[in-house]
Amino acid sequence: MSAGERTRGDRADDTASLSDDVLVARLADGNKEAWNEITRRHLGALVGYAWHMLRDQAEAEDVAQETMVRLMRKAETWEPGGAKVKTWLFRVAINQCIDRQRARRTTSLDVVAEQADPNTAGATVARDHALRRTVGGAVDGLPTRQKQALTLVHYQGFSQQEAAEALAVSVDAVESLLARARRTLKTQLKDLAGDLLEEW
Amino acid sequence: MNKMKSMTASDFESLLDRCGSVHSDWTADEREAAGRLLAQSTDAQFALRRAEALERMLDAVPAPMPSDALMARVATISKETPAYWIWTIVARPAWRPAILAAAMLGGVYLGVAGLPTSKALGDNVFDLNSIAGGDEVLNMIESLEE
Numbered sequence: 327m328s329a330g331e332r333t334r335g336d337r338a339d340d341t342a343s344l345s346d347d348v349l350v351a352r353l354a355d356g357n358k359e360a361w362n363e364i365t366r367r368h369l370g371a372l373v374g375y376a377w378h379m380l381r382d383q384a385e386a387e388d389v390a391q392e393t394m395v396r397l398m399r400k401a402e403t404w405e406p407g408g409a410k411v412k413t414w415l416f417r418v419a420i421n422q423c424i425d426r427q428r429a430r431r432t433t434s435l436d437v438v439a440e441q442a443d444p445n446t447a448g449a450t451v452a453r454d455h456a457l458r459r460t461v462g463g464a465v466d467g468l469p470t471r472q473k474q475a476l477t478l479v480h481y482q483g484f485s486q487q488e489a490a491e492a493l494a495v496s497v498d499a500v501e502s503l504l505a506r507a508r509r510t511l512k513t514q515l516k517d518l519a520g521d522l523l524e525e526w
Numbered sequence: 527m528n529k530m531k532s533m534t535a536s537d538f539e540s541l542l543d544r545c546g547s548v549h550s551d552w553t554a555d556e557r558e559a560a561g562r563l564l565a566q567s568t569d570a571q572f573a574l575r576r577a578e579a580l581e582r583m584l585d586a587v588p589a590p591m592p593s594d595a596l597m598a599r600v601a602t603i604s605k606e607t608p609a610y611w612i613w614t615i616v617a618r619p620a621w622r623p624a625i626l627a628a629a630m631l632g633g634v635y636l637g638v639a640g641l642p643t644s645k646a647l648g649d650n651v652f653d654l655n656s657i658a659g660g661d662e663v664l665n666m667i668e669s670l671e672e
Contacts, residue, residue: 365600377590378587386589391603394600398603398607461584465587480584504543505540505543505544515580
């Protein structure tokens with residue numbers, strides 16, 4: 327390994343250990359490594375959240391990209407110690423998803439079923455296809471706030487506190503949204519997917 | 527938080543609905559009380575298995591990873607990156623035929639109609655042809671100085 331490579335590696339390690347606030351401060355100075363690290367940390371989760379809300383990869387990627395553009399523009403006026411970068415990013419993404427949902431008001435359940443895993447085959451594919459369709463349909467049938475809370479906590483790994491900040495509600499409200507969502511899903515999936523899981 | 531002395535099956539089901547089936551998401555008191563309940567209640571054990579099954583079913587609908595195209599676009603974002611609607615037009619392959627068609631139509635129109643001239647635009651338009659050369663401009667400046 328050359329000295330140059332070690333230097334680049336050390337710099338990357340250094341960037342990876344920095345907080346989001348510090349990275350955004352460096353971003354305001356045009357630091358490319360800071361931008362790459364922020365992208366590595368948050369882009370996948372933003373696409374994931376938007377996809378679960380919209381069930382359309384192109385739209386989900388548009389939402390994620392626009393969110394990142396807005397962060398880049400916000401960097402110069404970012405105030406450390408205020409809102410967390412992660413929370414801010416998801417608020418932007420949440421609002422964009424709401425706008426897009428209002429604009430179309432329909433979701434194709436077929437889109438959910440089409441997310442096939444290339445590593446499965448035959449009967450497993452058919453079973454997974456049916457499971458995705460059933461579960462995705464049940465999740466899509468939830469009221470928007472419940473779906474937002476479930477998506478943030480279950481799929482994006484947010485704590486209830488983080489979800490509360492992103493949704494601008496109390497932790498108790500998040501717990502209530504999650505409880506209602508899970509109760510509805512248990513009922514719906516008991517009826518719709520009873521034969522898909524032996525444990526049910 | 528008050529120390530939880532005991533937990534009923536109904537309390538446990540409520541905990542599962544609010545916080546899910548992952549024990550680390552519960553408080554220490556809740557874990558302790560739930561542990562005691564699970565050791566003796568088949569209803570609680572069934573509720574836990576059902577909650578775990580729900581989480582596995584939700585996991586069966588994974589979101590796609592960001593595409594390479596998105597990664598490339600995001601890597602090029604800078605402070606000068608244009609607003610979203612311009613990105614949408616330029617970046618979406620579906621829009622490209624429309625942009626090409628509009629450009630071609632515009633070109634054909636200009637070819638047929640001809641480029642607008644000062645006469646076509648009206649007499650009040652400043653006419654570059656009225657300035658014959660540098661001498662005339664110099665004469666105008668000299669006359670102003672006098």
